[in-house]
Each structure stands twice: as structure tokens, then as C-alpha cells.
Amino acid sequence: MSETFYITTPIYYANSLPHLGHLYTTIVADVVARHKRQRGSETLFLTGTDEHGLNIQRAAEKNDRTPQEQVDVISGELKRMFHDFRLDGENGGYDIFMRTTEPFHYAGAQHLWREIAKGVSPKGNPNIYKAFYRGWFCAPCAEFKTEEQYVMVEGSDIPHCPIHERPLDQVAEESYFFNLSDYQDFLLEMIENDPNLVKPEARRNEVISFIKGGLQDLSISRQKSSVAWGVPVPDDDDHVMYVWMDALSNYITALGFGNDRESAPGFDKYWSNVTHLVGKDILRFHTVYWFSFLHAAGLPIPGTVYAHGMWLDADGRKMGKTLGNVIEVDVLHQHFQVDAIRYFVMRDMVFGQDGKFGYENLIERANADLASGLGNLASRTFSMITKYRDGLVPDGKIAEENYLNARRAGLDPDGQELVSVVTHARDEFLRRFENFEFSQALESVWAVIARVDKMISDSKPWELIKDENQAETLNAVLYRACETLRWLSILLHPVMPEATKSIYSQIGLSDDISKIDPADLNWGELPSGTKIGETVGVFPRIDKNKVMSEIQESSQETVVSSQELDTASVPVVEEVIENFITIDDFLKVELRVGEVKVCERIPNADKLLRFEIDLGEPEHRQILAGLAEYYEPETLIGRKVVVVANLKPRKMRGLESQGMICAASLEDDSGPNPALAAFLEDVAVGARLK
RNA sequence: UGCGGUGUAGUUCAACGGUAGAACAGCGGUCUCAUAAACCGCUAGAUGGAGGUUCAAUUCCUCCCACCGCGACCA
Numbered sequence: 001m002s003e004t005f006y007i008t009t010p011i012y013y014a015n016s017l018p019h020l021g022h023l024y025t026t027i028v029a030d031v032v033a034r035h036k037r038q039r040g041s042e043t044l045f046l047t048g049t050d051e052h053g054l055n056i057q058r059a060a061e062k063n064d065r066t067p068q069e070q071v072d073v074i075s076g077e078l079k080r081m082f083h084d085f086r087l088d089g090e091n092g093g094y095d096i097f098m099r100t101t102e103p104f105h106y107a108g109a110q111h112l113w114r115e116i117a118k119g120v121s122p123k124g125n126p127n128i129y130k131a132f133y134r135g136w137f138c139a140p141c142a143e144f145k146t147e148e149q150y151v152m153v154e155g156s157d158i159p160h161c162p163i164h165e166r167p168l169d170q171v172a173e174e175s176y177f178f179n180l181s182d183y184q185d186f187l188l189e190m191i192e193n194d195p196n197l198v199k200p201e202a203r204r205n206e207v208i209s210f211i212k213g214g215l216q217d218l219s220i221s222r223q224k225s226s227v228a229w230g231v232p233v234p235d236d237d238d239h240v241m242y243v244w245m246d247a248l249s250n251y252i253t254a255l256g257f258g259n260d261r262e263s264a265p266g267f268d269k270y271w272s273n274v275t276h277l278v279g280k281d282i283l284r285f286h287t288v289y290w291f292s293f294l295h296a297a298g299l300p301i302p303g304t305v306y307a308h309g310m311w312l313d314a315d316g317r318k319m320g321k322t323l324g325n326v327i328e329v330d331v332l333h334q335h336f337q338v339d340a341i342r343y344f345v346m347r348d349m350v351f352g353q354d355g356k357f358g359y360e361n362l363i364e365r366a367n368a369d370l371a372s373g374l375g376n377l378a379s380r381t382f383s384m385i386t387k388y389r390d391g392l393v394p395d396g397k398i399a400e401e402n403y404l405n406a407r408r409a410g411l412d413p414d415g416q417e418l419v420s421v422v423t424h425a426r427d428e429f430l431r432r433f434e435n436f437e438f439s440q441a442l443e444s445v446w447a448v449i450a451r452v453d454k455m456i457s458d459s460k461p462w463e464l465i466k467d468e469n470q471a472e473t474l475n476a477v478l479y480r481a482c483e484t485l486r487w488l489s490i491l492l493h494p495v496m497p498e499a500t501k502s503i504y505s506q507i508g509l510s511d512d513i514s515k516i517d518p519a520d521l522n523w524g525e526l527p528s529g530t531k532i533g534e535t536v537g538v539f540p541r542i543d544k545n546k547v548m549s550e551i552q553e554s555s556q557e558t559v560v561s562s563q564e565l566d567t568a569s570v571p572v573v574e575e576v577i578e579n580f581i582t583i584d585d586f587l588k589v590e591l592r593v594g595e596v597k598v599c600e601r602i603p604n605a606d607k608l609l610r611f612e613i614d615l616g617e618p619e620h621r622q623i624l625a626g627l628a629e630y631y632e633p634e635t636l637i638g639r640k641v642v643v644v645a646n647l648k649p650r651k652m653r654g655l656e657s658q659g660m661i662c663a664a665s666l667e668d669d670s671g672p673n674p675a676l677a678a679f680l681e682d683v684a685v686g687a688r689l690k
Numbered sequence: 691u692g693c694g695g696u697g698u699a700g701u702u703c704a705a706c707g708g709u710a711g712a713a714c715a716g717c718g719g720u721c722u723c724a725u726a727a728a729c730c731g732c733u734a735g736a737u738g739g740a741g742g743u744u745c746a747a748u749u750c751c752u753c754c755c756a757c758c759g760c761g762a763c764c765a
Contacts, residue, residue, distance in 0.1 A: 206759070208693095213761065283760095354758085356702090368714065375724095380723050383723055439703090
């Protein structure tokens with residue numbers, strides 16, 4: 001029986017519309033899956049959506065939908081995108097689109113829970129225990145806020161909810177805990193002993209150092225009263241499973257773990273060789289948590305978890321809506337060939353590192369490598385075969401008595417040199433591919449194209465045709481070019497399924513390219529006399545100026561429409577504040593003009609600046625503000641600022657802050673971006689604002 | 691502040707301790723089968739800085755600088 005291969009993308013959280021990140025991960029998985037199928041592995045490729053949790057529950061309420069309707073919409077959008085980019089099953093892409101709302105997934109996730117609960121930790125303690133989860137709770141949100149989710153407000157020691165701008169309550173809720181702290185040694189040993197378990201190496205180091213930093217037990221349930229939309233905890237209807245536990249288990253429930261559906265691919269069959277592809281932002285969940293859950297349930301841990309990088313814009317900045325540098329998947333689909341996009345993302349990003357994605361980069365890459373490179377080689381080859389040999393692939397053998405003629409034309413008579421170049425490129429490609437070094441794999445193949453272009457330039461077929469003695473030389477040139485194209489089509493098929501199929505059929509071949517193992521290729525297997533098919537351009541040259549201006553226009557439209565869609569499906573929680581304050585309320589706030597006398601950084605604090613401010617009082621005020629990331633301290637000295645003068649003093653970083661500096665809080669996708677309040681006119685220090 | 695990583699041509703990246711290379715871009719030329727393509731040639735660098743080990747350092751070691759990631763701290 002042949003080897004099995006199971007590859008997964010993360011299941012994408014059904015709270016936001018599809019974007020480049022989803023597309024990228026899925027393309028990579030698709031390329032690998034097609035490659036493995038070609039190599040003869042029984043391959044299973046899984047993607048899908050993670051459809052539970054509070055965010056989804058809330059989005060549904062806002063849209064007047066049931067949660068089920070809500071996730072149907074988002075997973076429908078994702079499927080539509082996958083279909084557009086031919087990543088779906090219909091087009092030879094994923095085998096399973098997993099959805100965590102499937103009943104069989106409920107059964108499987110609960111089975112996993114039970115298996116975990118049945119066992120004990122490596123230190124002999126119960127894997128799951130019930131205790132009180134203490135945390136900061138926002139009642140209007142009905143949600144516990146983690147450190148990333150709450151904000152500290154100056155003048156208060158209590159964390160505030162950023163949405164409702166009110167203090168959080170410290171609440172203890174009964175919850176199930178997973179005994180993660182007992183798995184520290186197990187995880188370390190596992191990850192340190194197997195260099196292939198977490199890749200690339202830099203990410204592996206990160207995970208190791210995170211584990212070494214100590215692990216805390218993990219709350220793995222929420223009370224149904226606060227989060228209803230989820231998989232119920234087995235035998236306890238008051239609780240719902242923590243969404244990550246629910247989501248991660250999809251990788252095995254999809255195979256049939258803990259459920260007995262007919263169509264299941266088979267857990268034992270596929271779990272033996274699994275590769276999880278993840279973004280670097282969710283690596284921890286897929287290593288620390290997932291490995292522990294599996295081990296606790298007595299299941300083997302995966303073969304490889306591979307974290308890839310993120311796409312930045314052409315200047316290396318993070319993509320964000322306010323920067324306006326987002327690559328829209330619909331724009332991509334509308335203006336570019338799917339295969340060109342696939343080639344670009346595989347070729348331009350060194351897998352595992354961050355990459356830069358600009359429409360111009362894509363155009364340049366496609367024009368240089370695809371139009372001028374592979375496409376042009378195919379075009380000139382087929383054109384010559386049509387013109388010079390009536391569209392029949394000639395015999396590539398040169399008789400020994402004609403060797404001299406071939407040499408005179410600058411052609412290696414027996415062709416061994418080219419054969420070894422092509423064979424070597426194939427071997428190198430396969431080796432690189434197995435290591436997920438896609439960029440280098442492709443690079444090594446492109447050397448072959450240059451080599452064949454050179455063969456054509458050197459031997460000059462347009463002159464050979466004029467000399468009857470050079471008939472065999474010409475034949476050999478044409479045959480070699482054509483045979484190389486056959487190899488390239490097969491080799492590159494996983495990366496560019498449509499284009500390579502087209503080239504392959506233009507050669508005149510009709511067998512199924514997706515089932516040919518490149519490792520089995522032998523030079524010379526292209527039969528002479530093959531009638532080439534109709535010649536069609538495979539990679540049209542992209543007019544950069546034209547396409548860029550078209551994108552410019554259409555992106556203005558899509559920005560609007562995607563915003564509409566976004567608010568429709570993922571509502572921003574907006575508080576309509578109808579509470580007016582009276583003038584007396586306002587006058588309670590003492591706003592005064594101050595002049596910055598001293599402004600300096602505080603050692604070991606990334607964000608805090610220490611100010612001494614003259615408010616016209618006998619002593620200058622010391623005020624701390626989180627502005628260090630946005631302003632150079634020196635530039636603020638002498639500046640007039642607005643200060644809340646009667647704010648309750650608060651200690652920060654061991655220093656007392658006696659007031660607050662007013663700034664507009666401009667939100668940006670890259671984070672807050674404040675601007676200090678200032679005056680156009682000259683104002684006296686100490687003046688009151690009212 | 692702890693751990694890890696990166697720093698090489700205009701750009702993206704290579705170089706078991708052994709003469710710093712490739713691709714793209716740029717400039718010049720050749721050619722016409724081809725998608726203004728291809729082919730040939732040229733240009734380009736004190737390998738972030740300072741030390742050290744060595745016959746020999748981009749590579750190994752130490753320190754410093756800059757940027758990135760993870761965490762801590764802080765918001």
C-alpha cells in the first residue's frame with residue numbers, strides 16, 4: 001500500500017471575510033497536496049471553518065441571524081473564494097471542507113474530551129479538573145477579557161473594557177481546567193528531540209523558550225450562560241468547550257475520530273503522517289496546546305507543524321485598512337491569472353519567512369518568469385515545430401555521421417549535457433520541495449529554461465532550416481526543447497495546474513499530468529511524430545501601467561463595497577451614547593494649559609514618557625504618558641499641551657503621575673496613533689479650558 | 691529587559707573556513723523562431739561597526755549598533 005499524506009490548513013475563524021492570508025495558506029497546502037498526489041501518496045487535504053465562540057454569537061445577534069446562519073454566510077464566502085481560485089474539490093483542491101458545526105464534529109470533540117478526562121497527566125494528576133476561573137469580566141460584553149483585550153485607564157487601577165469604556169469586574173466562574181503545567185517536560189523533550197516536529201527552526205526555538213518560561217493550566221470551558229454557541233462539555237450541560245479545544249480537534253474528527261460516519265477518511269490511516277500548516281500567529285495553539293491534548297488522550301502527536309510567515313506590503317509594512325495597502329483577493333482574482341498568483345506566492349516568499357506582496361511585484365515576477373520565461377519558450381518551440389516540421393515532433397536522435405554538422409551549429413550531438421542539466425534540476429526540485437523550500441525549488445527549475453533558450457539561440461534553427469545537411473540538427477533542437485517542456489509541465493504542475501495542463505496538451509499529449517510522478521521521468525519518452533496541439537499563449541504578458549491603473553480604479557470601488565460587506569457580516573460593536581452631561585459635570589474636569597519643561601524616556605519602559613509640566617503653579621507637575629512610541633521626547637520640550645489637572649494621582653512604573661495629557665486617539669490597524677492637543681494661538685500657561 | 695533571528699550589488703537572496711555569486715532592475719550589443727522575447731557583454735559590493743582565533747573569516751568567538759520575532763514589563 002502506498003504512503004499516506006495528510007495536510008491541513010487551519011480552519012479559518014468564521015468571523016471575518018476571506019483575505020490574502022487565508023488564500024495564501026490554502027494555496028500552499030494545495031500545491032503540496034497536488035505534489036504528493038503526483039508522487040503517488042494517498043493524500044488528504046483539509047481546510048474549513050471554525051464556527052464557534054462568542055465573537056460569532058455576537059456577530060449573529062447584530063445581523064439578526066442565528067449563529068448558524070451567520071457561519072453559513074462566512075463559510076459560503078470562503079468556499080466561493082476557494083472556488084474562484086480553483087482550490088476546491090471540484091478543481092482538484094481540498095478533499096474536505098471541515099465545519100465545526102457538523103454534528104459528527106460535536107461527537108468527535110466530546111469523545112476527545114472524554115478520552116482526555118479519563119487519563120492522568122505525566123505527573124499522575126487528573127488531566128481535567130474543575131475549579132474557579134478568575135478574571136476580569138465585562139458584563140455588557142458578557143465576556144472575560146484577557147490582558148490583550150482590556151485596557152488600563154489613567155487614574156484607575158482597574159482594567160477597563162475598550163468597547164464599553166467601563167471598569168471590569170473581577171469575577172470567578174466555575175470552569176474546567178486542563179492540567180497543562182504537568183506537560184511541560186513532555187513537550188520539551190518531544191520538541192527538542194525531533195527537529196522536524198516544529199518548523200522552521202526559528203519558530204521551534206520560540207516555542208521551546210515559551211515552554212521553558214513555564215506553563216499554566218488552561219481553562220477549557222465557559223459557562224453556557226455567557227457563551228452558548230459551542231460544543232457542550234460531555235455530561236455537563238452548563239458548560240461549553242473552549243473554542244480552541246473545539247477547533248483543534250477538527251483535525252482528527254474530520255478523519256473520523258470519535259464518530260462513525262460512513263464517509264470518514266479514517267483516523268488510523270491518515271493520522272500517521274500529518275502536516276499542519278499554520279500562520280506563525282497561531283503556532284502556540286498548534287504545538288503547546290494541541291500536542292498536550294493529543295498526548296493526554298493517548299493519541300500520537302503530528303509529524304510536522306510548519307509555521308509560515310505573513311505577507312507584508314511592497315514596502316515591508318503590515319497590511320491594514322487605514323494604510324490602504326491591503327491586497328484584496330477579489331482584485332487579485334479579477335486582474336490576474338490564478339496560476340500566476342500561485343507561482344508568485346510560492347516563488348517570492350521564502351517559506352517560513354515574511355514576504356512582500358505588491359501588485360507590481362506580482363506583475364514583474366509574472367512577466368519575467370512566466371511570460372518571458374516559460375511561456376515564451378513554449379511559444380517559440382511550438383511555433384518552430386509548426387513552421388519547420390508541419391506540427392510533428394521530430395525524432396531527436398542525430399546519427400553519428402552528422403555529429404560534425406551538429407557541432408558546427410553549436411549543438412552538443414548526443415544531448416547528454418542537456419539531459420544532465422534537466423535531470424539535475426528535477427532532482428534538486430524534488431529535494432527542495434520535500435523540504436518546503438519552494439522558492440529555491442522553483443529557482444532551480446528556471447535555470448533549465450535559460451539553458452534551453454540558449455541552446456536555441458546558439459544553434460539558430462532559422463538558419464538550420466535553410467541547410468538540408470542540418471535537418472537532423474534542427475530535429476534534435478526541436479525535440480530537446482519539446483521534451484524539456486514535457487518535463488517542466490509535469491514538474492511544475494502542482495504549482496500551476498491549469499497552465500501546465502495547457503502546455504502539456506499543446507505538446508500533443510493527453511494522459512493525466514496530475515498522476516505522473518516526476519521522479520519517474522526518463523529523457524526521450526516523448527514519442528517522435530507526436531502531433532502538437534493548437535498553440536495558445538499560456539501566460540499573457542501583463543501591461544503593467546494598464547493593469548495598475550485598472551486596479552487603482554476598481555480598488556476604490558471595492559473598498560466601499562468591502563466595507564459594506566464587512567459591516568454586514570462582522571458588525572463593529574457601536575455604543576450609541578445618549579447620556580448627556582451637564583455643564584456642571586464638565587466643569588468638574590479641570591483642563592489647563594501647560595508647558596512641557598522636561599520630557600524624557602523612562603528606563604526599561606517602551607511606551608512611557610516622563611514629563612514635567614508648568615501649569616502656572618509653584619511646582620511643576622510630574623506626568624507620565626504612554627507616548628514614547630509616537631514622539632521623540634526632545635521635540636516635545638517647550639510645547640503647550642492640554643492637561644487634566646485634577647485627575648487623581650496614580651503610580652506608574654514607580655513614579656507618580658499627577659494628571660493626564662490630552663491627545664486625540666487615532667486608531668490605526670497598526671495600533672493607536674495619538675496626536676497631542678495643541679493651540680494655534682499663543683496661550684498663557686495655566687489658562688483654564690472651558 | 692530575557693531568549694531567538696537577521697544585517698552581503700539599486701532590490702530579493704546565495705556562498706563545507708579557501709579568489710564574494712545568481713536572479714530581477716539598469717546600460718550597451720547580437721539576433722528574428724517567439725509574448726518589445728531570447729542570447730552576449732558591462733555596471734555594480736571595504737559582506738552593519740570594532741576587536742579576536744587562523745596561513746586564510748561573509749562563515750568561528752567577544753563586544754557594540756540597527757531592524758524583526760516571541761516573551762516580560764507597560765499601555
